[in-house]
Amino acid sequence: MSQPLRIVVRVHAMPPEHNAGAEHMLVSMLRPLVERGHDVQVWLSQQGAARQRYDYRGIQIVPPSADLGFATGLRGADVVVSHLECVPSTASLARGFGKRLVVLCHNTFRPSFRDVASGGTALAVYNSHWMQSEAELFFAEYPKSTRPARSLVVHPPVFAREYATKPGEAITLINCNLEKGARVLDALARRMPDQQFLAVRGSYGEQLFPSLPNVEIVGHVDGTDMREKVYARTKVLLMPSSYESWGRVGVEAMASGIPVLAHPTPGLCESLGEAGVFADREDIDGWEAMLRRLVTPAEFRLASKRAKARSAELDPSADLAAWCDAVEEAPGARTAAR
Structure with missing residues (x-):
């Protein structure tokens, strides 16, 4: 020009x-x-x-x-x-x-x-x-x-370098409204009291936070702070969304090798690819079973490797x-x- x-x-x-x-x-x-x-x-x-x-x-x-x-x-x-x-x-x-x-x-x-x-x-x-x-x-x-x-x-x-960090230990849901899966988070936290969960306030929709000792509520986070305030504390990201046209936070999480457990919307299937771990959001038993496997060291290492590879593909x-x-x-x- x-x-x-x-x-x-x-x-x-x-x-x-x-x-x-x-x-x-x-x-x-x-x-x-x-x-x-x-x-x-x-x-x-x-x-x-x-x-x-x-x-x-x-x-x-x-x-x-x-x-x-x-x-x-x-x-x-x-x-x-x-x-x-x-x-x-x-x-x-x-x-x-x-x-x-x-x-x-x-x-x-x-x-x-x-x-x-x-x-x-x-x-x-x-x-x-x-x-x-x-x-x-x-x-x-x-x-x-x-x-x-x-x-x-x-x-x-997603500029991976701006999100990449060492994963933490919590299981995280970002935007705790019904359509994003607030009830799935609540059910999993009740079934897994031995695990720490993060519930991150979203920008829209009524926010429904579990009142449980193993769920920490994180306030609204600017995108520039997501690495330190969310992903550095996250081991597995939950995306039990009823609808996602793509699912940006899943790609942000994968930059750190954080596995993403998701409902198979067409957008999430395209964005997460083979790195995604998928289960129907109505199948809480299935979500619990997959989550318990993901937090084991061996399964986490494999899933984390796939997540990083997918992040590189999405440059x-x-x-x-x-x-x-x-x-x-x-x-x-x-x-x-x-």
């Missing part, structure tokens, strides 16, 4: 206040754009604790209270990026100002694909191959929908290079930058 692009992002919330997988995927995708010299601003649609602009890992974050001029900011953008519930309104503004829109898709729910198909999407980014396949089924079912000009698969990038370098190239080559972006 002859000149840096001005990239304007519209989302509802960001770290360090809001630490969900979608937001940390976004952060890890914006960081290399900043490293390439582009001007990246994230404008929040919801007011949180921050009242002024702040910097998060080189990214400029603009809360609503700090600046009312999002429309003006978008008008001066070369590329506009959005995800989740902010896509419809951002897409309307992008169309009105003739800007090219990049949409990040984090789930396979019908509204996600409808938003992508609303027209004017220059680039749709899917976080897994199974999501891309689901999108193709949607467009086949609704042939009159407007396909994005281009689509790309970017697995939620994000190629995905991120393709992502940055796609943003820079988005229709209209190169011309606008000159």
Whole structure:
């Protein structure tokens, strides 16, 4: 690029206040754009604790209270990026100002694909191959929908060096709501009083924490602190989720060779691969049996080795290079930058 692009992002919330997988995927995708010299601003649609602009890992974050001029900011953008519930309104503004829109898709729910198909999407980014396949089924079912000009698969990038540590001794669940498996954690902790469990507060959903002496409740953790506050204390990560489009925390844990015991959602099967240990979330007997095996030294060593190997396979370098190239080559972006 002859000149840096001005990239304007519209989302509802960001770290360090809001630490969900979608937001940390976004952060890890914006960081290399900043490293390439582009001007990246994230404008929040919801007011949180921050009242002024702040910097998060080189990214400029603009809360609503700090600046009312999002429309003006978008008008001066070369590329506009959005995800989740902010896509419809951002897409309307992008169309009105003739800007090219990049949409990040984090789930396979019908509204996600409808938003992508609303027209004017220059680039749709899917976080897994199974999501891309689901999108193709949607467009086949609704042939009159407007396909994005281009689509790309970017697995939620995890920089292993930022998470790798020596595993601890606890059995951990991150985000203790029902859909993530709070009841499975409760059942296992009651059946295994000899084991220490960590229950980490999540960013969304009603949090249900077991009131048991062998369960320690860990408060909301910023992504930059996950290594020290969570993974350095974890021996096995539990992911009994009813739905995961990918499952970023599982990949973060594998960077340290932490085995992941998971419900076989399509996303977790794709992300964890052969390193995953899978059991149906309704089969508590099966979860207990597998967990008791995983914490034995011999089984842990084997599972840990597989986890580290899978982490290496998921090196994000190629995905991120393709992502940055796609943003820079988005229709209209190169011309606008000159």
